[in-house]
Amino acid sequence: MNFKVRVIDLAGSCCRLGALQFGTKVVETPGCLIYNRSGVVPHLTPDILETLDNVPPIMHTPLASIIEEPGLIKLRGYGKGLASFIGYKDNSVYISASDYQGEAMYQYNENKSISVWTKTGRTKVTPDDYSKFVEVCRPSWYQSLCDTVPANASIKRTRKSVDRTLEFLDQCLKYREKHDSLKTSELWAAVEGGGLVDERQRSAKESATRPVFGFTLEGFGSDQMNVETIFELLPLTTQNLPVEKPRLIHAIGSPTINSLSRSSKLTEVEEENGNDSSNDQDRTATFSLLNLREDRYNEDFSPLVSGCKCFVCSNHTRAYIHHLIINNEMLGGVLLMTHNLFQYIEFFRCIRTSLKNNKWKELRKLFDA
Amino acid sequence: SRALSFKLVAECSTSKARACLITLPKCSVESPVFMPVGTKGTMKGLTSKQLEDIGFQIILGNTYHLGTNPGPELMEKANGLHDFMNWKRSILTDSGGYQMVSLLDLAEITEEGVKFASPYSDDMLLLTPERSIEIQNSIGADIIMQLDDVVASTTEGPRVEEAMHRTIRWLDRCITAHKNMHCQNLFCIVQGGLDMDLRRKCVEEIVKRDTPGIAIGGLSGGEDKQVFWKVVDLCTSLLPKNKPRYLMGVGYAVDLVVCSALGVDMYDCVYPTRTARFGTALVPWGQLRLKQSQYSMDFDPIDKNCPCLTCKTYTRAYLNSIIKQETVACHLLSIHNLTYQKQLMESIRKNIIQNTFPQFVKDFMKEMFPDGNYPQWAVDALASVNIQL
Numbered sequence: 001m002n003f004k005v006r007v008i009d010l011a012g013s014c015c016r017l018g019a020l021q022f023g024t025k026v027v028e029t030p031g032c033l034i035y036n037r038s039g040v041v042p043h044l045t046p047d048i049l050e051t052l053d054n055v056p057p058i059m060h061t062p063l064a065s066i067i068e069e070p071g072l073i074k075l076r077g078y079g080k081g082l083a084s085f086i087g088y089k090d091n092s093v094y095i096s097a098s099d100y101q102g103e104a105m106y107q108y109n110e111n112k113s114i115s116v117w118t119k120t121g122r123t124k125v126t127p128d129d130y131s132k133f134v135e136v137c138r139p140s141w142y143q144s145l146c147d148t149v150p151a152n153a154s155i156k157r158t159r160k161s162v163d164r165t166l167e168f169l170d171q172c173l174k175y176r177e178k179h180d181s182l183k184t185s186e187l188w189a190a191v192e193g194g195g196l197v198d199e200r201q202r203s204a205k206e207s208a209t210r211p212v213f214g215f216t217l218e219g220f221g222s223d224q225m226n227v228e229t230i231f232e233l234l235p236l237t238t239q240n241l242p243v244e245k246p247r248l249i250h251a252i253g254s255p256t257i258n259s260l261s262r263s264s265k266l267t268e269v270e271e272e273n274g275n276d277s278s279n280d281q282d283r284t285a286t287f288s289l290l291n292l293r294e295d296r297y298n299e300d301f302s303p304l305v306s307g308c309k310c311f312v313c314s315n316h317t318r319a320y321i322h323h324l325i326i327n328n329e330m331l332g333g334v335l336l337m338t339h340n341l342f343q344y345i346e347f348f349r350c351i352r353t354s355l356k357n358n359k360w361k362e363l364r365k366l367f368d369a
Numbered sequence: 370s371r372a373l374s375f376k377l378v379a380e381c382s383t384s385k386a387r388a389c390l391i392t393l394p395k396c397s398v399e400s401p402v403f404m405p406v407g408t409k410g411t412m413k414g415l416t417s418k419q420l421e422d423i424g425f426q427i428i429l430g431n432t433y434h435l436g437t438n439p440g441p442e443l444m445e446k447a448n449g450l451h452d453f454m455n456w457k458r459s460i461l462t463d464s465g466g467y468q469m470v471s472l473l474d475l476a477e478i479t480e481e482g483v484k485f486a487s488p489y490s491d492d493m494l495l496l497t498p499e500r501s502i503e504i505q506n507s508i509g510a511d512i513i514m515q516l517d518d519v520v521a522s523t524t525e526g527p528r529v530e531e532a533m534h535r536t537i538r539w540l541d542r543c544i545t546a547h548k549n550m551h552c553q554n555l556f557c558i559v560q561g562g563l564d565m566d567l568r569r570k571c572v573e574e575i576v577k578r579d580t581p582g583i584a585i586g587g588l589s590g591g592e593d594k595q596v597f598w599k600v601v602d603l604c605t606s607l608l609p610k611n612k613p614r615y616l617m618g619v620g621y622a623v624d625l626v627v628c629s630a631l632g633v634d635m636y637d638c639v640y641p642t643r644t645a646r647f648g649t650a651l652v653p654w655g656q657l658r659l660k661q662s663q664y665s666m667d668f669d670p671i672d673k674n675c676p677c678l679t680c681k682t683y684t685r686a687y688l689n690s691i692i693k694q695e696t697v698a699c700h701l702l703s704i705h706n707l708t709y710q711k712q713l714m715e716s717i718r719k720n721i722i723q724n725t726f727p728q729f730v731k732d733f734m735k736e737m738f739p740d741g742n743y744p745q746w747a748v749d750a751l752a753s754v755n756i757q758l
């Protein structure tokens with residue numbers, strides 16, 4: 001597995017264009033990973049997922065969605081790894097320990113373990129428990145266990161978060177060192193630090209001294225983290241990370257950030273800080289939002305986005321989707337998710353193309369307009 | 370001119386089973402055929418493309434639901450349901466009457482029509498035969514159904530006879546109201562409850578109206594199966610051979626096989642998709658309730674001989690692990706269950722054409738009831754058409 005990256009200097013900001021290679025598969029960056037819960041992309045059966053081009057060949061599965069069901073015993077009994085179990089046979093998975101689905105219940109984390117929240121409640125997970133679980137999952141990538149705090153956590157608690165996360169990282173590394181079966185699973189170090197610049201930098205510098213494959217930037221999807229803080233903290237953090245390793249940010253497109261500005265802000269994040277991967281899924285269209293519940297779509301027989309090449313826009317109208325949504329028909333979610341993922345993947349492809357062709361400014365103008 | 374052409378492809382030399390080709394405006398339909406039910410212009414989370422991939426040639430839409438929401442005006446603007454949901458093959462719509470009687474507390478039947486309280490306002494609305502046809506004309510299905518006076522199949526006494534006569538009067542009003550004879554086929558419905566005389570009289574009257582197809586209604590409402598099959602058997606014996614016969618609301622595997630032996634061509638039922646929503650997979654030996662813990666470590670597919678996407682991709686253990694939390698689980702089970710229904714109908718048809726249908730029925734029943742504990746009604750029904758289990 002390797003990562004090739006080219007830094008593109010654009011009037012002082014450093015964009016990064018890269019390719020993460022594993023086996024015959026490549027994830028181009030900047031790019032997005034597609035998130036799944038318990039192995040399913042919400043709403044989508046695999047045949048519908050297949051209608052999307054350029055789906056990254058690695059699926060992101062958060063620990064919380066699999067620790068209970070299927071869980072360790074079932075996966076061990078199955079014996080062929082998580083990717084195969086979830087029907088993703090030709091491709092691979094990335095397992096994250098952090099669960100950005102809701103605000104972290106960080107006060108329940110302890111020195112020796114973090115708390116993972118599932119449907120039936122809390123499960124305490126130590127770095128060894130976690131590593132054992134990852135071992136039966138056989139992912140291509142996994143993230144180190146982390147104690148993520150929101151931006152408004154106290155200084156003391158934020159420091160503790162950085163210390164614990166480094167300690168967890170070392171234990172994950174130690175376990176990986178001792179177990180050959182994890183050799184093909186690359187470890188990403190979680191970088192913490194809440195809303196504090198000093199702690200962000202300490203976490204980045206310390207993590208950078210460890211033998212890890214890449215870095216994940218945690219806590220940026222927190223409700224307490226506003227866009228301004230994100231843009232202040234990110235460059236100060238990433239300047240302490242080695243250039244040649246990939247960076248992944250979780251949940252940067254949180255629905256708490258105004259979505260319209262989000263799309264243009266997101267390009268700034270990419271431009272100024274050169275994060276390599278972002279990860280999000282949303283029920284709404286990416287660039288400007290259509291609320292398909294609104295009455296005005298009742299008789300609108302045009303596609304969601306004219307010219308969109310996705311399966312949905314080629315086959316169905318706004319009026320039909322409006323009808324499905326207001327009647328709470330499950331197909332409404334299926335169609336919206338399909339279109340949105342297509343747009344999201346396409347968005348990142350445009351970013352990469354514009355970087356390759358030196359058309360970055362033109363692309364930005366398009367999104368800012 | 371007719372919007373339907375009917376060809377009898379093969380008849381079983383033992384039983385009354387038959388394989389037909391029913392050519393409709395949008396798509397030819399090979400029978401015996403099961404029609405899945407897409408209530409509101411959608412099949413429970415599946416795209417029209419997925420239904421096409423499974424191989425369905427005809428699906429059912431509900432007039433009551435489509436007529437209230439999105440409504441006939443929008444249906445007209447959308448150029449009909451086919452375009453609205455982007456389904457290029459055939460559609461059948463029911464009359465809407467049955468849905469009202471079964472879904473709404475306040476439905477009241479008069480000679481005029483079915484009176485009911487709008488679920489969206491305080492208004493009292495009236496579904497007349499004319500209105501039902503008008504709505505169905507705007508939906509534009511290949512086959513539309515007359516409004517009939519539906520009584521519970523367990524009802525007895527003069528109400529059953531009244532309903533039968535009213536159904537015939539309503540049929541005449543539907544025929545007069547029907548505007549799209551050239552592109553939509555109006556089917557009549559045999560009523561008469563569980564009374565053989567009434568059924569006979571009803572068939573006699575409606576056959577005179579010479580509609581392109583005929584449905585057998587008023588069954589599948591929890592009546593005694595021994596009476597059920599006798600009514601079906603009587604109707605198929607009385608009905609003309611050169612028209613499709615549609616048994617409404619029937620969709621259990623055993624019922625499909627037995628009723629096909631009795632000479633039924635078309636079926637519809639919400640069962641495969643409804644049972645999928647409750648986590649049940651249909652298999653040739655019965656059903657699997659995948660929520661049960663016995664499947665949590667079962668790494669086989671639902672049915673290793675099933676060609677569906679679900680069986681090719683997932684194990685029972687995986688489905689068991691997502692079934693309580695992910696709607697995708699219910700889409701996956703719907704895909705499997707609908708594939709099962711489709712495959713079953715294809716086997717029935719193939720065996721009728723090859724004249725191996727009696728043996729097929731025996732094999733099917735043996736697999737479904739390996740201990741030989743066959744339901745008596747099925748044994749009797751099949752014996753009546755010379756298939757001895």
Ligand SMILES: [Zn+2]
Nearest residue numbers: 308310313339
């Ligand atoms: Zn689209």
Ligand SMILES: [Zn+2]
Nearest residue numbers: 675677680705
């Ligand atoms: Zn299957």
